[in-house]
Amino acid sequence: KFLSFLDIWISGSSLHIFCPFAEENKMAPAVKELAPAHFCFDQEDADVKYIAAHLPWYSPKYSPHDVPSFYDISGITEDPPAFKKVIDLFVERYRAAGDKGPTHIAGFDARGFIFGPPIALALEIPFVMIRKAGKLPGVLVSSGKYTTEYSTDETVMRLGSVKAGDRVVLVDDLIATGGAAPAGFD
Numbered sequence: 001k002f003l004s005f006l007d008i009w010i011s012g013s014s015l016h017i018f019c020p021f022a023e024e025n026k027m028a029p030a031v032k033e034l035a036p037a038h039f040c041f042d043q044e045d046a047d048v049k050y051i052a053a054h055l056p057w058y059s060p061k062y063s064p065h066d067v068p069s070f071y072d073i074s075g076i077t078e079d080p081p082a083f084k085k086v087i088d089l090f091v092e093r094y095r096a097a098g099d100k101g102p103t104h105i106a107g108f109d110a111r112g113f114i115f116g117p118p119i120a121l122a123l124e125i126p127f128v129m130i131r132k133a134g135k136l137p138g139v140l141v142s143s144g145k146y147t148t149e150y151s152t153d154e155t156v157m158r159l160g161s162v163k164a165g166d167r168v169v170l171v172d173d174l175i176a177t178g179g180a181a182p183a184g185f186d
Contacts, residue, residue, distance in 0.1 A: 029089075047085050054082040077114060087115065091122040094169065104162055106130050108155070108172040116171040128161040128168070 029045030041048045054075040060068055076082045094101045106128040107116025113129065120127035129136065130143075133154040140156040147153075162168055 047089070051076065051082055051085055054079050073111060073114070087118045087122065090115070090119045090171075094119070094123055101167070102169040103166045104128055104168045106157070106162070106168050106170050108170070109135065112171045119169075119171065126161075128157055130155050130157050130170075132156075 029048050030042040031039040032042070034040050043049075055071040055073070056075045057071050063070065076086055102123070102125060104126050105116045105120035105123070107113050107130065109129065109131040117127045133142065133156050136156055136158065139159045141159050143155040145152055145154050
């Protein structure tokens with residue numbers, strides 16, 4: 001069972017989280033439901049303001065793949081206090097779930113590898129790599145092909161990394177076209 005696909009991003013001046021089960025747990029900072037499975041952090045929270053201030057915005061002119069305007073996570077990873085605040089938000093959310101929390105964290109290549117391992121380590125659960133086809137050794141299972149805003153891809157993970165009954169959180173840096181999220185679920 002996949003618990004959720006995590007995503008923190010900026011929209012206008014608001015820091016958002018996409019997390020289907022956010023309403024089940026108390027989270028600090030507080031969250032407000034904007035639509036089904038779409039929540040917005042309390043915009044007055046000092047930690048939210050700090051994280052948002054560390055997400056630089058870029059126009060398509062600076063995109064490596066002509067992606068429309070986007071926020072870059074480098075501002076978070078280059079500032080240890082901001083990085084720690086982001087990781088702590090996720091760890092707190094899943095630790096609060098107790099026995100209903102995840103048994104595994106799975107991260108998408110490559111940015112899910114930045115956020116996923118520290119979350120998994122803090123929760124003392126396994127981290128599973130989801131990589132593009134041709135990049136991971138061993139006996140693999142495939143998502144099948146999916147389309148992103150700039151390519152057609154296929155993701156794989158090692159057979160046996162996740163078993164029936166496991167509760168897996170999928171981690172990436174954002175949802176653009178939504179191609180990777182369903183591939184991870186598959």
